[in-house]
Structures are given as C-alpha cells and as structure tokens.
Amino acid sequence: MTMRETPYLELAHLTITYPGRKLPTVANASLTISVGETVLLLGASGSGKSTLALTLNGLIPHALGSITAGCVRVDGLETQTTPIADLTQRVGIVFQDPEAQFVTLKVEDEILFGLENLCVPPEQMDARVTAALTQVGMADYRHRPVDRLSGGQKQRVALAALLAMDPQVLIFDEPTANLDPVGTEDVFALIAAHKAQHNHTIILIEHKLDALMHLVDRVVVLGEQGVILADGPPRSVFFHHADALATHGIWMPQVCLLAQQLATRGVTLQPFPVTLDEAEHVLGGGEQGSGVGGQGSGVEGQRAGGSVREPRRWRPDPRPLALRPLAVEVRNLTFSYGPTPVLNDVSLQVPHGDFLAIVGANGAGKTTLAQHLMGILTPPRHTVLINEHDVSQVAARELARQIGYVFQNPEHQFITDSVFDEVAYGLSVQAIPVHEVAIRATTMLERFGLARYAKANPFTLSHGEKRRLSVATMLAVGQHILILDEPTFGQDQRNADAMMALLQALHREGHTIIIITHDMALVAEHATTVAVMNHGRLLFHGATHDAFAQPDLLSQARLKLPPLAQLAVRLGWHGVLTMEDAIHQCGARPLGVTYR
Amino acid sequence: MQTFYIKRDAPLQRLNPLSKVLATLPVLVFVALTTEPWTPLAFIGLIVVTILGLGRIPLGRFLRVALPLMLLMVGFLLIYPFVVREELVRNSPLLFELGPLRVYQAGAIYGLATGLRVYALVLLSLIFSFTTDASDFIRALVQQWRLPYKIGYGAMAAFRFVPMLQSELRVIQAAHRVRGVAGGGGVRGASTQARRYAVPLLATAIRQAERTALAMDGRAFGAYETRTSYRHFCFHSRDYLFVGGFWLASLLIIAGLWQARLLGPLIWLQQL
Numbered sequence: 001m002t003m004r005e006t007p008y009l010e011l012a013h014l015t016i017t018y019p020g021r022k023l024p025t026v027a028n029a030s031l032t033i034s035v036g037e038t039v040l041l042l043g044a045s046g047s048g049k050s051t052l053a054l055t056l057n058g059l060i061p062h063a064l065g066s067i068t069a070g071c072v073r074v075d076g077l078e079t080q081t082t083p084i085a086d087l088t089q090r091v092g093i094v095f096q097d098p099e100a101q102f103v104t105l106k107v108e109d110e111i112l113f114g115l116e117n118l119c120v121p122p123e124q125m126d127a128r129v130t131a132a133l134t135q136v137g138m139a140d141y142r143h144r145p146v147d148r149l150s151g152g153q154k155q156r157v158a159l160a161a162l163l164a165m166d167p168q169v170l171i172f173d174e175p176t177a178n179l180d181p182v183g184t185e186d187v188f189a190l191i192a193a194h195k196a197q198h199n200h201t202i203i204l205i206e207h208k209l210d211a212l213m214h215l216v217d218r219v220v221v222l223g224e225q226g227v228i229l230a231d232g233p234p235r236s237v238f239f240h241h242a243d244a245l246a247t248h249g250i251w252m253p254q255v256c257l258l259a260q261q262l263a264t265r266g267v268t269l270q271p272f273p274v275t276l277d278e279a280e281h282v283l284g285g286g287e288q289g290s291g292v293g294g295q296g297s298g299v300e301g302q303r304a305g306g307s308v309r310e311p312r313r314w315r316p317d318p319r320p321l322a323l324r325p326l327a328v329e330v331r332n333l334t335f336s337y338g339p340t341p342v343l344n345d346v347s348l349q350v351p352h353g354d355f356l357a358i359v360g361a362n363g364a365g366k367t368t369l370a371q372h373l374m375g376i377l378t379p380p381r382h383t384v385l386i387n388e389h390d391v392s393q394v395a396a397r398e399l400a401r402q403i404g405y406v407f408q409n410p411e412h413q414f415i416t417d418s419v420f421d422e423v424a425y426g427l428s429v430q431a432i433p434v435h436e437v438a439i440r441a442t443t444m445l446e447r448f449g450l451a452r453y454a455k456a457n458p459f460t461l462s463h464g465e466k467r468r469l470s471v472a473t474m475l476a477v478g479q480h481i482l483i484l485d486e487p488t489f490g491q492d493q494r495n496a497d498a499m500m501a502l503l504q505a506l507h508r509e510g511h512t513i514i515i516i517t518h519d520m521a522l523v524a525e526h527a528t529t530v531a532v533m534n535h536g537r538l539l540f541h542g543a544t545h546d547a548f549a550q551p552d553l554l555s556q557a558r559l560k561l562p563p564l565a566q567l568a569v570r571l572g573w574h575g576v577l578t579m580e581d582a583i584h585q586c587g588a589r590p591l592g593v594t595y596r
Numbered sequence: 597m598q599t600f601y602i603k604r605d606a607p608l609q610r611l612n613p614l615s616k617v618l619a620t621l622p623v624l625v626f627v628a629l630t631t632e633p634w635t636p637l638a639f640i641g642l643i644v645v646t647i648l649g650l651g652r653i654p655l656g657r658f659l660r661v662a663l664p665l666m667l668l669m670v671g672f673l674l675i676y677p678f679v680v681r682e683e684l685v686r687n688s689p690l691l692f693e694l695g696p697l698r699v700y701q702a703g704a705i706y707g708l709a710t711g712l713r714v715y716a717l718v719l720l721s722l723i724f725s726f727t728t729d730a731s732d733f734i735r736a737l738v739q740q741w742r743l744p745y746k747i748g749y750g751a752m753a754a755f756r757f758v759p760m761l762q763s764e765l766r767v768i769q770a771a772h773r774v775r776g777v778a779g780g781g782g783v784r785g786a787s788t789q790a791r792r793y794a795v796p797l798l799a800t801a802i803r804q805a806e807r808t809a810l811a812m813d814g815r816a817f818g819a820y821e822t823r824t825s826y827r828h829f830c831f832h833s834r835d836y837l838f839v840g841g842f843w844l845a846s847l848l849i850i851a852g853l854w855q856a857r858l859l860g861p862l863i864w865l866q867q868l
Contacts, residue, residue: 057814059810059813063813083819084813084816085816085820088814088815088819092814093814095807095810095811097804097807099756100811101811102756103749103756103811103817105752105755109731114815115824116824116826117818117819117820118816119823120824122824122825122826126826161815162815374770396776400774400775404774405774407767407770407771407774411799412768412796413775414795414796415775415777425776429776429777430776473775
C-alpha cells in the first residue's frame with residue numbers, strides 16, 4: 001500500500017525551538033516521506049503537527065523558529081541553506097483560516113501573487129493562472145472578489161494559488177476547521193479529485209477523519225514534542241495503537257472507534273475497518289455481524305460496574321419536555337441587516353432541561369438567533385422570552401443572571417487579569433457579598449479543575465482550559481440556561497470529550513443547554529432536540545433522531561449525516577445515530593463508558 | 597475592503613491611478629488656498645461633471661456618498677459665523693442677533709466659503725476613490741513611482757485587516773456585555789474598557805498577522821529583490837490627455853472667475 005521509494009522529504013533527528021520557549025516544540029524527530037504518498041499526520045494539541053508542516057516548506061527556520069539540531073531535506077536540498085523560493089516551489093501549505101491566507105482582493109490576483117514573487121515572466125502567467133484555477137474547478141471565478149466566495153471556494157482558491165507554483169508536496173493544515181459541513185465536503189472532494197489525477201505527495205492534518213480515510217496511505221502519529229508514536233498503514237496504526245491514541249487524546253475515525261469499542265466487548269471485526277466502505281462490508285454481509293466473532297463473556301469484568309447503562313438521556317424533571325415551563329421562547333422573530341432578512345419569522349420553544357443543538361450552514365442565522373436570546377441584539381417586544389420574561393424589557397444584568405453565553409473564542413470574554421477574578425467578576429457584578437464571592441468562586445474553580453491556576457492570567461491557559469474557564473464564568477452566578485458557540489472548536493479529542501462530559505453533567509443537573517455547531521457527530525451524540533436553520537428560516541425543530549431520519553431536510557439545510565449514521569443508512573439499520581446505538585445494533589452490551 | 601470604488605467600463609476607470617493623482621493634486625492645493633465661495637463652487641461643478649460624465653457613476657450612488665458629506669459644509673456654515681475673528685466682521689452689516697450672539701454678513705460668507713472649500717476638497721478626492729481600485733493604485737505606485745514592493749504589498753494585506761478587526765471588536769463588545777460589564781462611566785471607566793478590549797483585540801490581530809505573514813512567505817514573498825508583474829502600469833496617451841484636459845479646464849475656470857472679478861485673494865497672499 002505504501003510506496004517507499006526514494007524519500008522526497010526527510011527529517012533527521014530534528015529539534016525545533018521557538019524563541020522565548022525553553023523547551024523545544026519538536027525534539028529529535030525523524031521521518032521520511034516518498035513521492036506520491038498520502039500521509040495523515042495525527043497528534044494532540046501542541047504535539048508539533050503544524051510546526052512540522054512549516055518546517056517542510058522552509059518557513060521554519062527562514063521565517064520563524066530555529067532548527068537547533070538535526071536537519072530537514074526536501075528533494076535532497078537542505079532547507080536551512082536553501083533559499084525559501086526554491087522550497088516553496090516544492091512544498092505548499094493550505095492553511096486553516098481562509099481569511100488569513102489571502103493577500104489580495106481578487107481571485108486572479110491571489111493566484112498571480114506567488115507567480116510574481118517567483119519572477120515568472122508575465123507572458124507565461126495567464127496560462128498558469130488558467131491551469132491552476134481549472135484544476136480546482138474555479139475557472140469561472142477568476143475575476144471575482146475573494147470575500148464573496150464561500151468557505152469551501154476560498155480553500156479551493158488557496159490551493160490553486162499553490163498549484164500555480166507547481167509544488168510536488170501539498171500540505172493541508174486543518175483546511176476544514178473553519179468551514180461548515182458543505183464546505184468541508186467540498187474541500188475533501190477537492191483533495192480526492194486531486195489525488196486521483198496527479199502524483200502529488202499529500203500531507204493531511206485534520207481531525208474529521210471518516211470522510212478522508214479512503215485517501216490515506218499512511219498514518220503518522222505524533223506524541224509530545226513531535227515524538228513519533230506510530231507510523232504505518234492506517235489499519236495497523238488504528239488497530240495496534242488505539243490505546244496510545246486514546247491516552248494522548250488524539251482523534252480517530254469513528255469507524256475505528258466503533259470497532260475498538262466492539263473489541264473491548266469481545267467482538268472482533270475481521271478485517272479491522274478503517275473506512276466506511278470497509279465497515280459496511282465487514283458488518284453488512286448477510287446476517288447482522290457476519291464478521292463478528294466471539295461473544296462478550298468476561299468483558300464486563302474489565303471495567304468497574306459494567307452494568308447496562310440507563311437509556312442515554314437521563315432527565316431530572318419527571319415531566320416530559322413538552323409539559324415543562326419554557327426556558328426560551330421565540331415568537332415570529334424577523335431580523336435583517338440591510339435588505340436581506342437574516343432571521344425570517346422564526347418561532348421556537350425550548351423547555352427547561354432541554355439539550356438543543358442549533359445547526360445549519362454558514363449564514364443560516366444560527367448565531368444571530370442566539371444573540372437575540374442574550375440581548376446582544378435587541379429583539380422587538382414580545383418576540384423573545386427567557387423564563388417567560390420579555391428580553392426587551394429585562395435589564396442586561398438581570399438577563400446575565402439567568403442565561404450564560406460561551407463564545408467560540410474564549411479569549412473574547414476574559415476581562416480580568418486572573419483566573420480567580422474571572423469567575424468572581426460575574427458574582428460581584430451581581431452585588432453578592434465579598435466573602436460569599438470568594439467561596440463560590442473557589443468552589444466553581446474546583447469543579448472545573450482550574451483551582452491550581454487561580455492566580456494565573458487567563459490568557460496563559462491552554463486552549464482546553466480557556467474553554468473550561470469561560471464555561472465556569474458563565475455559570476458562576478447560577479445561570480440555568482447556557483448557550484455555547486462551537487463548544488469543541490479546535491480541541492483535541494481528550495479536551496472535546498471532557499467538555500462534552502461537563503455539558504452532559506450540567507444537563508443532568510437540570511441546566512438547559514443550547515449549542516451552536518457544525519459538528520453533526522456532536523449533535524447526534526449529545527443533543528435531545530435539534531433546530532435546523534437555513535437562510536434565516538427554521539426548517540425543523542424536534543427530536544434529534546427525527547431530524548437525522550430526514551435526508552431531504554438535511555440536504556435542504558446543507559448538512560451531512562455524522563459518519564456512524566451514514567454507516568447505519570448504508571447497512572439499513574434503523575434509528576442508529578450514536579456510538580452507543582451502533583454498539584447495541586452490533587449485539588454487544590454497552591458499558592458505562594463515554595465516547596467521543 | 598470598504599472603499600467607494602465602483603467598477604465600470606468608463607474613461608476614468610481606465611486611467612492609470614497615478615494620472616488621477618497628478619490631475620487633481622494642483623487643483624487640490626489651489627482650492628485649499630481660496631477664501632471666497634465662488635471658486636470652490638465652480639470647482640464643485642467641474643468635479644461633479646467629471647465624476648458623473650467621465651466616471652459614469654450612477655447619480656444615486658454618487659448622491660448616497662456626496663449628500664451625507666454635505667453635513668460637513670452645513671456644520672462649517674453654522675459654526676463659523678460665531679467663531680470668526682472680530683476684526684474680520686467689524687465693518688460688516690449685522691444679519692441678526694440671538695441674545696449675546698451676533699451674526700454678521702461677513703461671518704456668514706466666511707462660513708459659506710470655508711464650508712464649500714472643504715466640500716470641494718472632499719469631492720475632489722472622490723474622483724479618485726470612486727473610480728480607482730486601491731490595489732491597482734498600490735501596484736502603479738510600486739511599478740512607476742518606485743515604492744518598495746514589500747511596503748506596498750504589506751499595505752495591501754493590511755487593508756484586509758480593517759474589516760476583520762472591526763467585526764472582531766463587535767464580537768468582543770458583545771462578549772463583554774454578556775459578562776455583565778456595564779458601559780464604563782467617566783474617563784476612568786472608558787480607559788478600563790479600552791484596556792479590556794485591547795488585550796483580546798491585540799491577541800487576535802497578532803495571531804492573524806502572523807498567519808498572513810506565513811501565508812505570504814509560503815508563497816515566496818520577498819524571496820527576490822524584485823518581482824514581475826502580470827499587469828503593466830504606464831502612462832498612455834489617454835492619461836496625458838486627461839491630466840492636460842483637467843488642468844486646462846481648471847485654468848479656464850480660474851480665468852473666468854478672474855475676469856468676472858469673483859476670485860478673491862488666496863490665503864498666503866492675504867497674510868502678506
């Protein structure tokens with residue numbers, strides 16, 4: 001499967017240090033990659049994936065950081081002594097943020113930028129621009145302004161800008177992190193089409209894995225400081241190193257997770273599936289689970305209290321959701337910036353204790369709706385009610401006592417110089433006595449595992465800790481409704497799991513949780529109800545299962561089924577949406593384990 | 597990037613951006629020095645004809661920008677009569693009296709002249725901004741007037757930052773409001789507020805700038821002393837024609853005003 005010919009990229013005992021850091025970001029890493037390989041680079045946050053990418057096209061050490069030991073060779077050239085112009089013609093990187101990687105305002109200018117830097121004669125440029133745009137299917141967009149393109153189209157243009165420079169190696173560094181489901185699919189299709197037609201060496205850094213695995217020849221897993229934990233064909237890496245991946249909090253394909261979960265219950269899938277196709281094949285042939293061998297005897301002893309878990313959504317309020325008082329009610333809300341309505345006659349009722357996911361493509365109006373709930377945008381009278389009070393009539397401070405809003409970037413919400421003060425701030429704003437503030441803030445920090453950072457500046461925390469802190473600040477006053485914008489954005493599997501476990505715990509305590517997300521697997525696993533939005537309208541509001549059972553609804557809202565649900569559809573399994581459902585379906589008994 | 601640029605297939609849009617600078621610069625200096633209302637008024641006429649005729653800017657789009665700017669002129673007209681120097685209005689007839697406030701005819705005329713002058717200067721700059729793509733202007737500066745390309749393209753990338761930082765600031769303001777941060781009262785409140793906004797805003801700006809710089813370097817920006825250009829900027833005969841024509845029209849206007857004895861003394865001549 002792999003093509004180990006002459007190495008095109010070669011890292012030898014590489015150590016990289018950024019200025020101002022004591023420890024090297026990458027220490028003594030060695031790796032070779034040959035022409036035509038498609039390599040998936042995995043690792044937890046801070047494992048040095050992006051650093052390695054920057055090293056391969058010479059940005060390290062030419063633009064930042066320094067190589068303190070070892071060396072990097074690209075096409076036989078030592079990067080430290082080769083001019084960056086020669087390296088960028090061999091290795092190109094598509095970055096995560098489509099906004100930040102553009103320099104000019106028009107598609108054509110963006111492609112020309114690199115060519116002009118390389119001093120390509122002007123008479124050759126036209127043909128190269130046309131060729132590059134044609135390769136990514138954007139030839140008709142040549143004269144468009146870049147800021148009018150969708151996220152997926154922007155990434156296509158970013159790739160075309162690299163292709164014009166004719167590199168042998170293409171690196172995609174989380175190219176879909178900022179995109180909605182349709183944009184993500186667009187980028188994956190682009191990579192697939194490209195791989196089919198050209199002999200580029202492709203390095204992928206990504207964590208939405210299931211849709212990509214059929215392209216990958218080889219998986220390289222990085223541990224701390226770029227230590228290589230595993231390297232090999234996907235099947236062997238995910239089969240043999242599943243535990244190491246889990247301990248390091250590294251994302252795995254859902255299909256592999258399923259197979260691994262089944263294995264811990266004594267159900268072995270042969271061969272171990274990596275792609276949806278393989279999973280369909282191994283699980284689908286004939287009777288349910290033909291490839292399933294052995295039965296789960298003795299499995300239960302492996303984990304404490306391995307009893308069958310309660311139905312997966314435990315509700316504290318014995319009344320069904322429909323009979324409970326409403327936490328949030330939206331009545332015929334319409335809102336527009338300029339002539340086009342961003343929200344068009346939206347009505348929504350969220351009972352207390354609900355776990356609601358608001359989903360939809362970019363520009364569907366999700367965030368605008370949420371901002372009306374918080375009074376960030378002031379709704380007209382009698383259109384938005386929180387706890388049965390009209391938001392337009394409630395003082396901002398009173399509203400902040402009832403409802404918390406966690407922004408996508410936690411840094412935006414920090415207003416003091418220490419972690420303790422962050423939590424205490426909301427309490428003191430609410431005129432709570434000083435001694436009580438101290439007690440409540442300390443309790444809150446302990447609960448969120450942040451007590452030891454009490455005196456640290458919030459900006460110095462890790463990404464996952466910042467997120468936890470921003471949730472803590474939003475619950476400190478005892479808010480019962482919590483809105484979160486992309487709660488797991490940019491986090492590794494371990495931190496994402498911790499965040500979702502925390503939200504589930506809050507939900508069980510009776511909090512009303514509303515999340516806004518593009519991550520359909522997250523919705524499937526955790527949300528009780530879903531509000532599907534498209535072009536400012538609410539297309540659907542109801543049980544998560546019902547939403548995912550309507551393919552027309554999903555395609556109209558430009559959404560995708562999560563990987564396991566796709567697998568279930570292919571296999572004709574009904575009502576299977578989550579990891580737990582899938583395990584049930586495969587006949588193994590669930591243990592009290594949390595997934596994802 | 598938000599500019600007034602309106603893309604059209606019209607003579608002004610086809611011109612080299614630099615020729616528009618060359619054509620308007622002397623007029624800008626001259627109008628800035630005038631002291632009576634007639635010269636700016638006449639030039640406002642010339643400018644409107646140029647923008648609508650040669651730039652083919654739709655009247656509605658033009659008015660949407662030009663009318664709000666008129667407030668500037670009205671502002672001068674209202675304030676100037678009250679702040680004008682005593683000796684300038686001494687021999688002028690009194691127009692009206694509002695308690696202690698006295699408005700003299702000369703004061704009102706000075707206000708009108710200053711308002712019109714400022715308005716003419718603003719409209720003059722619209723000849724350029726309605727019809728010029730900012731990135732073309734930078735390219736022409738780099739190619740013809742030897743602006744170092746690293747500075748030029750740095751500026752172009754920075755243009756992209758303005759809307760990003762604006763929306764970022766809006767998000768941060770919202771994020772703080774959600775925390776229950778009340779609007780800062782007084783100077784101290786405002787400075788605390790500014791400091792709170794500054795930290796996350798700077799953090800974002802630096803991160804974004806770093807990413808953009810990497811993306812630029814990753815495409816060989818600055819690899820060589822020079823770079824080639826797909827679009828070649830130079831002066832064509834139409835550019836000479838426009839610059840010459842605009843200057844000639846301006847001279848004719850000045851001559852006409854002189855002939856009609858409407859042209860007052862220029863600012864520095866008055867000072868001497």
